[in-house]
Amino acid sequence: xxxVMKPESAMDDALAxxxxxxxxxxxxxxxxxxxxxxxxxxVGRHDGVQWDAMSTLPGVERVVPFTRPFKLAGxxxxxxxxxxxxxxxxxGGGRLAVVAGPCSVESEEQIHTSARLVAAxxxxxxxxxxxxxxxxxxxxxxxxxxxxxxxxxAGRAHGLxxxxxxxxxxxxxxxxxxxxxxxxxxxxxxxxxxxxxxGRTDKPVLLKRGLSATYQELLMSAxxxxxxxxxxxVLCERxxxxxxxxxxxxxxxxxxxxxxxxxxxxxxxxPSHGTGLRRMVTPMARAAVAAGADGIMVEVHPEPDRALxxxxxxxxPVQFTELMATLRIIAPAVGVEVPPARPAG
Ligand code: PEP
Ligand code: MN
Numbered sequence: 467x468x469x470v471m472k473p474e475s476a477m478d479d480a481l482a483x484x485x486x487x488x489x490x491x492x493x494x495x496x497x498x499x500x501x502x503x504x505x506x507x508x509v510g511r512h513d514g515v516q517w518d519a520m521s522t523l524p525g526v527e528r529v530v531p532f533t534r535p536f537k538l539a540g541x542x543x544x545x546x547x548x549x550x551x552x553x554x555x556x557x558g559g560g561r562l563a564v565v566a567g568p569c570s571v572e573s574e575e576q577i578h579t580s581a582r583l584v585a586a587x588x589x590x591x592x593x594x595x596x597x598x599x600x601x602x603x604x605x606x607x608x609x610x611x612x613x614x615x616x617x618x619x620a621g622r623a624h625g626l627x628x629x630x631x632x633x634x635x636x637x638x639x640x641x642x643x644x645x646x647x648x649x650x651x652x653x654x655x656x657x658x659x660x661x662x663x664x665g666r667t668d669k670p671v672l673l674k675r676g677l678s679a680t681y682q683e684l685l686m687s688a689x690x691x692x693x694x695x696x697x698x699x700v701l702c703e704r705x706x707x708x709x710x711x712x713x714x715x716x717x718x719x720x721x722x723x724x725x726x727x728x729x730x731x732x733x734x735x736x737p738s739h740g741t742g743l744r745r746m747v748t749p750m751a752r753a754a755v756a757a758g759a760d761g762i763m764v765e766v767h768p769e770p771d772r773a774l775x776x777x778x779x780x781x782x783p784v785q786f787t788e789l790m791a792t793l794r795i796i797a798p799a800v801g802v803e804v805p806p807a808r809p810a811g
Contacts, residue, residue, distance in 0.1 A: 467517060468543055471504040472527040479525035480504040486523075490515070495538070500545055503527070507543045509693065536685035536729070538692035539699075544730040550698045552670045553627030553646040555590045557700050558732035561803045562793065563761030565629060565672075565734070566786060567593040569776035570606060571613035574620075579768045581620035583783035587790045588807045591647070592617065592626040593763060597633045598775060599653050606774040614644035621646075629672055635663040642669055652676050652704055652739070655687050665694015672763075674702045674736070677715070681724055688731060700732045701725055702763060703754075705740030714742020714779065717750050722757040734761035738779045744770065747781055748789045755796050764789070 469487075471480050480497040484506055487494045493510030508515075521529045534540045549559035557563040566589035571577045581592050596613030598606065609616070614630060621628035627646035632638060633654060641648055647670040654660055655676035664671050671691055675684045688699050703722065705715025717740030725733045735754035737747045751762050767773045770780035781789065787807070794804045 467508045467512065467515075467520075467532065468530045469506045469508070469520065470527045470530060471506075471525050473503055475504060475525035475527075477504065480506060483523060483525060495543070498543070505543075507532075507537065509537050534728070536682065536689045538697075539685045539688040539729050539731060541728065541730050546730060548697070548699075548730050548732060550670050550700050550732055552591060552629070552698075554625075555627055557670075557734070558760045560801065561805065562755060562759075562797055563591065563700075563732075563734060564589045564790070564793075564805065565591040565593050565761065565763040566766045568767040568773060569738075569765050569780060570595045570598055570774055571609055571617050571630075572774050574616050576768060577613075577616045577620040578623065580766060580783075581624040581626060583768065584766050584786060585624040585626055586808055587783070587787040588805045589626065589766075589786075589790075590761075590805050592621045592624070592628045593630070593649075593765075594620075594628070595631050595775070597631060597637060599631070599633055599651050600775070611640055611644075614640060618644045632660065632664075635660050638663055638667070642667060646670070647672055647700075650674060650687075655679055655684065658687075658690055661687055661690035662694055665691045665696045667696055668698070669696075670698040670700065671696065672700050672702055672734075674704045675706065675721070677707045679706070681721065681728060684725070685729055688729070700734055700760070701729065702734050702736055703740070703759075704736040704763075705742075713746065715740055717741055717754075719750070719753055719757050722754065722759050726758060732760040734763055735759045736763040738763070738765040738776065738781075742779045744779055744781060744785075747779065748785065748792075751789055752792055752796055755793055755802065756800060758800055758802075762793075 495507040566584040571594040598608040629647040631649040649672040708716040737750035765780040
């Protein structure tokens, strides 16, 4: 339920009402201001509450029920678009966020070279997995803490905040220390223990869509993090499993306008995992930007054919630089700015 206060009600009235609802055992969100009115959201369970009586309380104008189960991730409460700050970079808010880097951190040299080249092309954040969710236990599993340290140092050296995947809650302290943003991978989108743990932190979360997750399931996963108190979430479309086997996944670009209609959270697109094919990454990244994505996540490696994971879907630095140049033409047509290329340092 959303309780909308009368226009003449002051913050003190709203806070008094909030305290009163709290005494009644209800879980109430913070007082928010919108269109000149204060409002409060009762987000938890509220069986047996007499809502008709609630609308007669002092200062209350009306009580509006939520029509969707994703109360905090939806737009009924948060009508303004969220902007998520990650280090010095804003995701959402009209500037394209470009997350680039290798699938996995492999060595000091590999991640530093990647960081230098993607920064020069105009990337805003550096990616690189240190804990890898691989289908086979015999494949490269990531460098763990050493990898995180290399990633952080490479990001610092080239002025890029870093993002890496958290696979398990027991990795939280480590990832918290080294990363500016924590990625929840597709396979963990419904790991509710992990989501609850991330809800208790203040680190931005990049939440990837599960392999067979509906939009509502993705938003309900975001809801877990939001309900825990962490509002810094970015959604990521990364392709879903369909009957098509030509591409690794089917990139669902309709997710961009649909998620933006349903939620105030920023939405980015990962065309690398979304297609699994290097030659499809550039066209789908362009399409994602044209569809209104707040950013893209692209795998880039100095020598993709020697990559220890996902080389077949990874761009060369030259291809990435060319992609960025075309995004600078496409993005302004949909009101989005692209970070400039910078001289290589
Ligand atoms: C990744 O980004 O490296 C990754 C494993 O992605 P996903 O969880 O989308 O498969
Ligand atoms: Mn990968």
